[in-house]
Each structure stands twice: as C-alpha cells, then as structure tokens.
Amino acid sequence: ETEMLRYLRRLEAKDLSLTTSMIPLGSCTMKLNATAEMLPVSWPEFSALHPFVPLDQAQGYQILFGELESWLNEITGFSATSLQPNAGSQGEYAGLLVIRAYHHSRGDQQRDVCLIPVSAHGTNPASASMAGMRVVPVNCDALGNVDIEDLRKKVTAHKHHLAALMVTYPSTHGVFETGIREICNIVHAAGGQVYMDGANMNAQVGLCRPGDMGADVCHLNLHKTFCIPHGGGGPGVGPICVAAHLAPFLPSHSLIPTGGAQSIGEVSQAPWGSASIVIISWMYIAMMGAQGLLDATRIAILNANYIAARLAPYFPILYKGTHGRVAHECILDVRKWKEQAGIEVEDIAKRLIDFGFHAPTMSWPVPGTLMIEPTESESKAELDRFCDALIAIHSELLSIESGALHRQDNPLKNAPHTASMVSSDNWKHAYSRELAAYPAPWLRKFKFWPSVGRIDNVYGDRNVFCTCYSEAPIPTISSVPSP
Numbered sequence: 001e002t003e004m005l006r007y008l009r010r011l012e013a014k015d016l017s018l019t020t021s022m023i024p025l026g027s028c029t030m031k032l033n034a035t036a037e038m039l040p041v042s043w044p045e046f047s048a049l050h051p052f053v054p055l056d057q058a059q060g061y062q063i064l065f066g067e068l069e070s071w072l073n074e075i076t077g078f079s080a081t082s083l084q085p086n087a088g089s090q091g092e093y094a095g096l097l098v099i100r101a102y103h104h105s106r107g108d109q110q111r112d113v114c115l116i117p118v119s120a121h122g123t124n125p126a127s128a129s130m131a132g133m134r135v136v137p138v139n140c141d142a143l144g145n146v147d148i149e150d151l152r153k154k155v156t157a158h159k160h161h162l163a164a165l166m167v168t169y170p171s172t173h174g175v176f177e178t179g180i181r182e183i184c185n186i187v188h189a190a191g192g193q194v195y196m197d198g199a200n201m202n203a204q205v206g207l208c209r210p211g212d213m214g215a216d217v218c219h220l221n222l223h224k225t226f227c228i229p230h231g232g233g234g235p236g237v238g239p240i241c242v243a244a245h246l247a248p249f250l251p252s253h254s255l256i257p258t259g260g261a262q263s264i265g266e267v268s269q270a271p272w273g274s275a276s277i278v279i280i281s282w283m284y285i286a287m288m289g290a291q292g293l294l295d296a297t298r299i300a301i302l303n304a305n306y307i308a309a310r311l312a313p314y315f316p317i318l319y320k321g322t323h324g325r326v327a328h329e330c331i332l333d334v335r336k337w338k339e340q341a342g343i344e345v346e347d348i349a350k351r352l353i354d355f356g357f358h359a360p361t362m363s364w365p366v367p368g369t370l371m372i373e374p375t376e377s378e379s380k381a382e383l384d385r386f387c388d389a390l391i392a393i394h395s396e397l398l399s400i401e402s403g404a405l406h407r408q409d410n411p412l413k414n415a416p417h418t419a420s421m422v423s424s425d426n427w428k429h430a431y432s433r434e435l436a437a438y439p440a441p442w443l444r445k446f447k448f449w450p451s452v453g454r455i456d457n458v459y460g461d462r463n464v465f466c467t468c469y470s471e472a473p474i475p476t477i478s479s480v481p482s483p
Helices: 002-013 035-042 059-076 088-105 123-130 148-157 180-189 244-249 275-311 336-341 345-354 380-402 433-437 457-462
Strands: 080-082 113-117 134-138 162-168 193-198 217-220 240-242 330-333 369-372
Touching: 035 275, 059 080, 059 217, 059 240, 059 275, 080 244, 088 123, 088 162, 088 193, 088 217, 088 240, 088 244, 113 123, 113 148, 123 134, 123 162, 134 148, 148 180, 162 180, 180 193, 240 244, 275 330, 275 380, 336 380, 345 369, 345 380
Parallel strands: 113 134, 113 162, 162 193, 193 217
Antiparallel strands: 080 240, 217 240, 330 369
16 A cells, blocks of 8 residues: 555656646636535545436435526526536537527528637537537637627628527637627527537626626536536536526436426436536535625636736737736737747747746647636735746746847757756756756745656657557466465
C-alpha cells in the first residue's frame, strides 16, 4: 500500500491543478469544486444505487432531480429540463433533435438548415450535422458580434428551410451581444427556433436568462457553471432546458419513463445520465442561494475585466463590448510578436508553465490569441500573480525584439524548463539558468516543475507510436514462486 500511495503521489506531482495555481482556460470555467459540494458523492445512499433501481427505492434521488430541474428552470427562464445528456456536446445534439421533432410535428419536415455564427464552438456544427441538419455559417462583425445584416440575408435565403440558429451568449469572443433579442426575433419571424449554447452561462446566472431573451432551448454545463469537476474526459452533465412548446419532445428512456409524450427517445444509456454527480450541482445551488449565485456571476465578470484592464497596456484585448468591457473572459492578441520577435502564441503559452501557470486557451476562437477566463474563484492576489507573469513575459518579448535576448535561443522558445534541464552540466543557452527557472520572485517560495520540456506537437500528431510494455508473456499464478 505504501508503494501505491507513493506512486499516486508522484502522479499527482506531475499535474498542475487548482491546488497549485489558477487555470485560466477560456471557455472552460475552471472554478473551485468545493469539498462541501463533493462530499455527498461518496455517500452510499447516492453512490451505491444502480441506474435502473426501482423508483420506489430511489425516492431521495427523485426529490433531488425534481428540485434541481426546478432550480435550473428558474435560472434559465424555461419551463422544463432534462438531465439525461452526459455532456455539453450531447446536450447540443439532444436540443437540436428536440427542435427537429418539433418541426416534424407541425409537418415542416423540410426545415433542416441550422445557422451557426463563425465564432461558435466547434461542437455546434458537429452536433447540427449529427442531427441531420445542413450547416450555414453566419459572419461576425469587427467587434465579434453576430453580423445581423448577414443573418438577415441567410434567414431570407433559407426562410422555408430554416430549422434553428445556434448562438452562444455571451459570445465566444467574450462579449455580451447587445442585439441578442433582435437576433432571436429575426429567426422566429422566419419560423426557426433559437438554440442558445450555455457554455458561457457563468456570465448569466442571476443577471439574465436565456428564456427571457427569446431562446427556445439551451444546454447547461453542470461540470462548468455548476461546479462538477471536469477535465480528463469527464464525467459531465449537459442538461437541456426548453420552453413550454418544446417540453413534449424531451428525451425519454426505454426502461424508466421520463421525458415528454412526443419524446425524441433516449440520448444516454441511463434515464438521468450521470445521476450520481448531479448532487454536486444540487449542493452548489442550495448552499449559494440566489444572492450567492448572483454574486458569483458578478465577481466572474469583474475578475475578467480586471485582468483585461491590467494587461491591455501590454497585449491588446481583441474584442470588447459597446462600453469597452468584456464579459467573463477576454482574448489577448499576441499575433504581432510573430513578426516582431519570431515568437508564436505557443511560445508564450509554454513560458507560462515556467511561472507555474497552466496556459490559457490557445488560438481559439481566433488563431494566434490567448483566451483567459479567471472565474469567480480566484482572489485578487492570484489574478495579480497571473498578470505579473504575463507582464514579465512581455518584458522578455521586448528583449527579444531589441536583440538583448537571442531570437531563437531564448526563454520562450525553449520553455518550459524542467529541473533536469536547469541542473544539467550541459547548459549552452545564452540566458541564465535563473531566468529560465525562476523568472518571478514568488517561485522561490514554491516552484512547480514540469515533468517534460517542449515537445514537437505536429510530429506527435503525425507519428503515432506505442508506449506499451513489451509483449513478453505475463507470468501465470502457477509460475509465481511460493513465498
């Protein structure tokens, strides 16, 4: 057991998590997963039940599902919710199937066009294609908003075949679309439905509601906005919330009755999807209350704007709203440094690891940029530490541009620096080991050492190789010597 314990600890030490620093991944909402929210997951009353246990033996779960669905209805402004989808992408798929079923129930089988802004999450067009719809892109304007005139043209061109518009609010460019109600009205006037991607719901909760804006369906990421841990492949929960006219089409299940009378069928193997972890979101909402949820949203937006204001003198903020502010995340434009200093966005992302930070979202939704989402979980001290790291990197960029640091052999091009690299007798770089490993004073108190240095991503993508153990026969029980 001691060997297993040490092995697990060594694995943990290789992982840069929230236990080390903020994780500023844009569009990911890497907020705190509080211990108090997590504890009930381990209770056998929740964890030991089979997904198909008779309902009279899971009455507590039924109460939990009912209350959570009611709370999500209130938060989103919709009439009904299905907890069955296991991920945001699956929620998109389920929501679009609901829209398709609604059109078919009205005899509008020809409605198969889905309008999607070019700034949308990549899962949006994928989900629309899987739902049997034809994807038509809609342009964005210079401020990152949906180009309403282009939307009108696309709606007019496909009026008789328009099924839906998929729109993210706030947009994936990190701004609140001031024309969101007009956008919904344009689509509705042509007989289409509005699907709102709830990936950025962390900037809405308590302030505004998709249903009030004119959306007909949205999915939520309980593993983002509502505190279920995510990363590493899941599990996730991506419920869909719908307006009253779409409620009859919500997912059902072949073994346990759920959903509406005209249901699309099941989209997950279990009737309530990843049921054992929805208790985390229930705990989060119950403990936060209405005022706490509102405060969290306000602080998430405040934190993003604080970062944007501190970093704007060093890195341009690519998109801002009409009042010069961002929503819950911001996009740093670092593209000019490729020409001025030969530095790519990846070099900046890798250099952040030397400062003890996970890189922000890179080159999405705009190539050559960094998208940062701090969430409400981070203190001002941590925000300042992160900003100080990027400001220090900006100083290094200036040094490369001026020639004080070599254009190829510099701390950014060689980042991240491992302990074995800086302690090696073979140090041939033009900059010091101290600059490589300790570029900021706080690193003297605690230093996260990356376990690997720079890798060739493209080579790895193009050359798949096996890391398995050798194919030597595994000893059988009979061949193992007796003690």
